[in-house]
Amino acid sequence: MNSTNTTFNLLPFDKFHEQNQSTITRTDLLEFWYDRFGIPSEIFKEYTFWEKGSGKIWAFKGNLPQKTEIEALGIRFTTTNQKSWKPTTNAAQKFGHHAHKNILSLPLDQILKFVQGNSLPLDWDGESGYVIVRGTLSNHTIQIGVGLYSNGILHSQIPKSRQLHLS
Numbered sequence: 001m002n003s004t005n006t007t008f009n010l011l012p013f014d015k016f017h018e019q020n021q022s023t024i025t026r027t028d029l030l031e032f033w034y035d036r037f038g039i040p041s042e043i044f045k046e047y048t049f050w051e052k053g054s055g056k057i058w059a060f061k062g063n064l065p066q067k068t069e070i071e072a073l074g075i076r077f078t079t080t081n082q083k084s085w086k087p088t089t090n091a092a093q094k095f096g097h098h099a100h101k102n103i104l105s106l107p108l109d110q111i112l113k114f115v116q117g118n119s120l121p122l123d124w125d126g127e128s129g130y131v132i133v134r135g136t137l138s139n140h141t142i143q144i145g146v147g148l149y150s151n152g153i154l155h156s157q158i159p160k161s162r163q164l165h166l167s
Contacts, residue, residue, distance in 0.1 A: 008050040008058065008073050010066040024080050029057060032078070032085050037132060038101035050074070055081025059091065086130055089145040089158060096132040096143035104131050104147060104154060111135040111144060117163040120154045130157070 014027040026049050030041040050058045050073055060074030075090040096103075110120055114133060126149065133144045133154070146157040156163075 006052050006069070006071070008052045008064075008068045008070060010064075010068075011049040011051060011057070024051065024055075024057065029078060029080075033087075033095075036085075036102055036130065037087075037096075037099040039095060039098045043095060043098050047074075049077065055079055084129060086157070087132070087146050089162065092132045092146045093143045096134065097141070099132050102127055102129070102131045103134055104149065105134045105136070105141075106144070108135065108137070111137075112164075112166060114144060114147065114154070114156045115158055115164045116166060117156045117158055117160065119156060121152055122149070122154045123152065124149060124154075 011024060011026045011029065014025050029049055030044060033039045033044075034041060044059070046061050047059045048061075048063055050060060050068075052058060052073070056076065057078045057080060058074045059077040064073075075094065076088045077091045078088065079086045104122070104124060104126070106114060106120075113120055128150045129148070131147050131149050131154070133147045134141055135144050136142070144158075148155040148157055
């Protein structure tokens with residue numbers, strides 16, 4: 001393997017199976033998704049979860065050896081090296097339709113601002129923290145990405161490389 005490859009380590013199922021490769025377990029990760037967004041762990045039964053670097057968790061539909069050297073694997077799923085774990089835009093778009101907690105649905109005018117990376121003042125009675133942002137386009141509900149809601153402001157977490165620049 002060349003120097004650009006990185007090792008992915010399979011998350012242990014729980015603390016009992018942990019071998020100090022990760023401080024995070026599959027159980028911890030799925031509890032976060034259930035507690036924060038109401039997505040049951042059964043939704044992820046066909047997925048394995050891998051840590052690459054410190055706190056960068058990837059989801060992969062399938063199985064590989066517990067330690068795998070490869071450039072990329074599945075989708076970035078969650079970042080866990082912050083004080084509050086952050087779901088990725090990819091994960092919100094892939095699995096967000098299963099969520100029933102901490103969801104903000106935006107009208108079209110706000111969607112357009114959100115995907116440009118703008119923060120939006122919103123009156124919402126939900127919890128502060130990361131939320132899954134949805135919207136309706138052509139009578140279809142779509143998962144737009146992740147926002148950070150705090151003090152009446154929804155901060156777009158759409159990566160700069162994926163923001164739309166509309167003018």
